[in-house]
Amino acid sequence: MFCEQCEQTASGNGCHQWGACGKSPQVNAVQDLLIHCLQGLAQVALRARELGIKTQVADLFTCEALFATMTNVNFQQQRFTEYIKRAIAIKEKLKAQIQQVSNTLENWSELACFEPDCNSSLVEQGQDISLKFISQSGTDIDIFSLKLTVLYGIKGVASYAFHAQELGQADEAVYQFCYQALVNLQCQDLSLNDWVNLALEVGKINLRTMELLDAGHTKTYGHPIPTPVPLNTKKGKAILVSGHDLKQLKALLEQTVNTGITVYTHGELLPAHGYPLLKQTYPHLYGHYGTAWQNQTREFAKFPGAIVLTTNCLMPPHEEYQDKLFTLGPVGYAGLSYLPGNSEGTPDFTPVIQRALELPGFREDEPPRQVMTGFARNAVLGVADQVLAAIGSGKIRHLFLIGGCDGAKPDRNYYTEIVEKVPQDCLVLTLACGKFRFFNKNLGEIAGLPRLMDVGQCNDAYSAIQIALGLAKALNTTVNELPLSLILSWYEQKAIAVLLTLLYLGIKDIRLGPTVPAFFSPNVLKLLAENYNLKPITTPDQDLAACLG
Incomplete structure (x- = not known):
């Protein structure tokens, strides 16, 4: 192997x-x-x-x-x-x-x-x-x-x-x-x-x-808009949907109308709540449960309803919850129930609904708590004048894009620490499941804007790129000359495709972690460092000092 x-x-x-x-x-x-x-x-x-x-x-x-x-x-x-x-x-x-x-x-x-x-x-x-x-x-x-x-x-x-x-x-x-x-x-x-x-x-x-x-x-589904998403659960039967697939989430929502079942998102589907034609059409799309993919064995075991995994990332399931876990599309694991699609690729979610009704669901309401999502390109560029004015006046010193994939290695705590240490006069944009290291932290506001903005999934990297290009155009400069630092985490192959896109666009000074890809040979890594100044992360204090210096 x-x-x-x-x-x-x-x-x-x-x-x-x-x-x-x-x-x-x-x-x-x-x-x-x-x-x-x-x-x-x-x-x-x-x-x-x-x-x-x-x-x-x-x-x-x-x-x-x-x-x-x-x-x-x-x-x-x-x-x-x-x-x-x-x-x-x-x-x-x-x-x-x-x-x-x-x-x-x-x-x-x-x-x-x-x-x-x-x-x-x-x-x-x-x-x-x-x-x-x-x-x-x-x-x-x-x-x-x-x-x-x-x-x-x-x-x-x-x-x-x-x-x-x-x-x-x-x-x-x-x-x-x-x-x-x-x-x-x-x-x-x-x-x-x-x-x-x-x-x-x-x-x-x-x-x-x-x-x-x-x-x-x-x-x-419409352009995402800033939307509060409940993190607390409420009493009743429940289905949890993980992965990335908005089409399959919508199909499940359609098939669960009037069933009395509350639908929660997990992992990369948190940004689904920002799409108005999903959130407004299906009020039983209620809130978000859990965090990133690598925590699913603990979080899935505790969830008292049925669970659907639409795309990556699937962890090898534990016996205590595999009888309530369903997969579809390209996702599969021996022993799990698979939902085949029809001619349009849409499954019949009846087995999921039946399983959810059999399971106890949540027995009581939790105290309210929430996070914000929906700061995609239209939302951010819609307030670009406000951002640029704050940059020009010195209220906003620097922008950080801190996001990417999450994973189980302890050194990924770097991303939590660096967000906590970002100075108060700086904005943090984030996307993908790496944000679950810090997504529920209250960083406050700056110039009337939230200091932490969730751009979306890893699938929404295009939106983050357009934000950077839009700000650069408004300032009549290049992305490399913006007061912007990219500090990225990677885990799987979509992140590699996005990294190659950033390099194709000529974007430099990217900090990548928690480690560099094992398939980059020393000479290839040297080439990337020389041509794009791609570098591994070091410590939060050192990297912040370099970015703000």
Whole structure:
């Protein structure tokens, strides 16, 4: 087994015996085999596109399958076996269509012809494929490092594209690029500079993909507005929804109307409360329960209702609550109830509703307490004049964007401490589940504005980028010249895609933690430091002094 795609990889070097996330070597092997099959499908899909053949089925499947291989999404070996079989079936159907259109015998490569033997061990075949992929780069560790960066970045792009297409937003250029990048991963004749450029292209296409997702969210649910979200529970039956998927949350809300069930969000779905067409349409979308993904084993065990996991991040579940936990979409774990989607991808939530009605629910109301969310690009840029005036008068000295992924390592307390130490004349923007280190802290106000503003999910990174670009435009300067510091935490592959987007935009002086990616070789890390001044976090006091100096 070889896996180093997440921040918590064993010893900071790579997981070789068992995944730190809980992924088994067997699942890792069939994931590697699936990636190889997707590369073959990509090559055929590119040829189909040359001939004008529609590839929508392959487009959507490729994004979902790549999404499923991300950290803490799917741990179920059987589901990956099904993905592999489907990848082959879609590829062969496209080949038949190509044959009909071209009316010539195609000279398919070994990659396009690859088909695993489903009657023998897929695990062993996956292990062989993994070793072959590693050996292709020979002794050039820097090229291998960038290959992994591209692969992990494409996984992040695929997850955003998956969500965007759920909401009717797609761009053929995104799928075209993903296919080409998958094929390029097999290339052995690209230079180091070629791989650097390809990694930056991942960032470029990810920006477009996040733009599509932003359009899907805002056109469907309205632009987020600052909204108070209860953190206290109230008496009654309950369902908890975790993950990122707003479409599936809305479907659940529709199916629970008039059931007497209260719906709570968990993890990255906190910002859902800021979307007016969700919050105002469904009053039983009440509040937020719990914090970030790595605390779910404790929080899910205590929740007295049914639980739905829509996307990453899923922790290996404990027996005490797995009978009330349901998964859907690309998410899976052996022994959990899976909710298949209909032709539009929407599940029937009846089993969830029935389970919620069987469980006791909350027996009494808790004392009120709340946090604010909904400070997305429209909300913040809507008060840009107020922000700029406060900067000009000296009331606001500096802006910090402190956010990203959360995780279980103790050194992530850095993010709590640095927010607590940010001076009173500074604003803090935050997003993604990293905010749960400090999301309920009362930092007060400055110039009539809250000092802590929740921009949204990791899926809303586009919104944060637009805020920075909008402020820079208003000041007739660049993002790098703004009184703005980016202090980011990362865990999984969406964060890598976002980082590549920031680098593509030329944004410098990013502080990244709690550790740098294990798949960045020393030379690649040196290149990023020299060209972008990307640096690891140090201590809150040292970093604050540097940012404000």
